[in-house]
Amino acid sequence: MDNQVKKFTIEFFKNLQCTISNKNNILIIENVPKGFEDLYGKVAPYNLSFSGQIDGTEFVGKGSALLVAMAKFLKGVGKTTLLKIDFDVNPNEEIKKVIFFKNCEIDNLVKTHKNNFFSRFTFISTFHYLNKSEQVVNEIYIHEGKVVDGDLSGYKVIEGKNDEATGGHVEKDYKIARDILKEILKEKTTEVSEILKIKVEKEIERIEEHYKSLVGELGGDLTGTLKKVQETELTLRTADSDEAEPLRLKLDRLKKSLVKIGNDDSRNRILAEQEFTIKDAMHKHSLNIDNKLVNTTVIYYPVFNFNLFLNSDNSKRYIEMNYNPLTKTLNKLSCESCGKEINQLNLCSAGHINCDTCLVKCGECTKVFCEKCLKKNCSVCGKSLCKDCAMMCLGCGKYVCKIHMRRYLVSGEERCVNCLRACLRCHGLSHPKHFGEALDGSKICQKCLGAEKRGAVIERIFKGS
Ligand SMILES: [Zn+2]
Ligand SMILES: [Zn+2]
Ligand SMILES: [Zn+2]
Ligand SMILES: [Zn+2]
Ligand SMILES: [Zn+2]
Ligand SMILES: [Zn+2]
Structure with a gap:
């Protein structure tokens, strides 16, 4: 019984192309394909004993975990295994690592995730030639249509759940993996083909020599x-x-x-025999490669979405960040004014994300804004004005600040100082077109002009002229 288990075990790992050695009756298995390691849940090397428990070894016998795993692997040949890489992620910590919130803070944070998938294909390729066969095991990882280095060591890998996985990508990934496999095997294929080519050429030469002499004898x-x-x-x-x-x-x-x-028949018979012998030799020197897919593993891991609500003194902002725990990367945020990547975040009073240098104060209310928000300037003094502080003059249509806007006496509307003129007599403001010349030659407002005219009339009455 022990012997049978041992034989089975050796045969199993030999087929997987593992390195097998023997030391004091302990079987040491190395270079085990990941496909098996993950299924078994243990990373090689395996020190195996077949006769009872020995310290530092794993006993392999009826019901042992390894035997179960081997059976499972064989049963699952070509089938799909589902694995999940588990991550414990604290959003606040990850965000803090890359971004400092300067004039605002995180008010609320919601973490959601979707799964990212990749596939691993385990192929056993057998090279049949010259009555022998050689096996090669290849494991190919495909992620988003590309071959990736799929080292899962150091990650917490658990059994995946069927309802969390989608298999839609596997078929596509398999086609890519198969092409890649051909590439990988190319070197070995060429090497073997070269050897076979030299051998078969020699063999054909020998055959032709032989039949030439036979034909010669007929000659x-x-x-x-x-x-x-x-x-x-x-x-x-x-x-x-x-x-x-x-x-x-x-x-x-x-x-x-x-x-x-002189009988052509015999000659033809010999030539036909030669052709047959050459064909046979070529067949014997041909290379046959048999690729067997022994395991497909779908590996998935979460990619997180962090939904943040930011709060500053006078604005709020919702932003979405995503974090890939496999690559440990958080998406970069950039200044909405200059486009540069930022690691210090400011919120403008309208809620725009800004770097330190792009923030400007409104000349009137002194709140901080980005340049985009402070496009308006006072047409009189030139200071930058925010949306709330910029006032439009109904006379010229230009924007001005509060102190350069005046009340227009005639209509009671507000006009900028450029559009109004101070009357030298009453100091009231009026549109220049409403000014006229006083008796003493000075320009005065219409109101004062009216008063002057009325005064002159009364004077004339009193003088009795
Ligand atoms: Zn900027
Ligand atoms: Zn302002
Ligand atoms: Zn802004
Ligand atoms: Zn101004
Ligand atoms: Zn104006
Ligand atoms: Zn006046």
């Missing part, structure tokens, strides 16, 4: 053939039993050829 040289018959008969007389048979055959052929000289 109408009557005296030559007769001479050969005599010689062969002489040799046969003194030959021992080992040599006699081939000599007798040769003699027979020579005699027949004497009869058949």
Whole structure:
């Protein structure tokens, strides 16, 4: 029984192309394909004992975990295994590593995730040639249509759940893996083919030589053939039993050829035989590669979405960040003004994300804004104005700040100082077109002009003119 288990185990790992060695009755298995390691849940080397528990070894016998795993692996040949890489991620910590919130803070954070998939294909390729076979095991990882280095060591790998996985990509990934496999095997294929080519060429040369001489014997040289018959008969007389048979055959052929000289049939028969022999030699020197998919593993891991609500003194902002725990990368945030990547985040008073240098203060209310938000300037003093502080003059349509906006006496509307003129008499503001010349030659407002006219009339009445 023990022996049978041992034999089975050795055979199993031999087929997987593992390195097997023996030390003090302990079987040491190394270079085990990941496909098996993951299924078994243990990384090689395995120190195996088949006769009871020995310290530092794993006992392999009826019901042992390894035996179960081997059976499972064989049963699952070509089937799909599902694995999940588990990650414990703290969003706050990951965000803190790359971003400092300067004038705002995280008010609320929600973590969601979707799964990212990749496939692993385990192939056993057998090279059949010259009556022997050689096996090679290849494991190919495909992620998003590309071959990746799939080292899972150091990750917490658990059995996946069927309802979390989608298999839609496997078929596509398999086609890619198969092409890659051909590439991988190319070197070995060329190497073996070269050896076979040299061998078969030699063999064909030998065959052609042989049949050439046979045809030559047919070749109408009557005296030559007769001479050969005599010689062969002489040799046969003194030959021992080992040599006699081939000599007798040769003699027979020579005699027949004497009869058949000039007969094309015999020649054609020999040529046909030559062709057959060459074909046979080529077949014997051909290379056959048999690729067997022994295991498909779908590996998935979560890619996180962090939904953040940021709060500053006078604005709020919702942003979405994503974090890939496999590559340990958080997406970069960039300044919404200059586009540069940021590691210090400021919120403008309108909620835009900004770097340190792109923030500007409104000349009026002194709140911080990005340049995009502070596009307006006072047409009089030039200071930058936010949306709330910029006032439009109904006279010229330009923007001005609060102190350069005045009340227009005629209509009560507000006008910028450029659009109004101060009256030298009443100091009230009016549109320049409403100014007129006073009796003393100074420009005064319409109101004052009216008053002056009325005054002049009264004066005239009193003077009695
Ligand atoms: Zn910037
Ligand atoms: Zn302002
Ligand atoms: Zn802004
Ligand atoms: Zn101004
Ligand atoms: Zn104006
Ligand atoms: Zn006036």
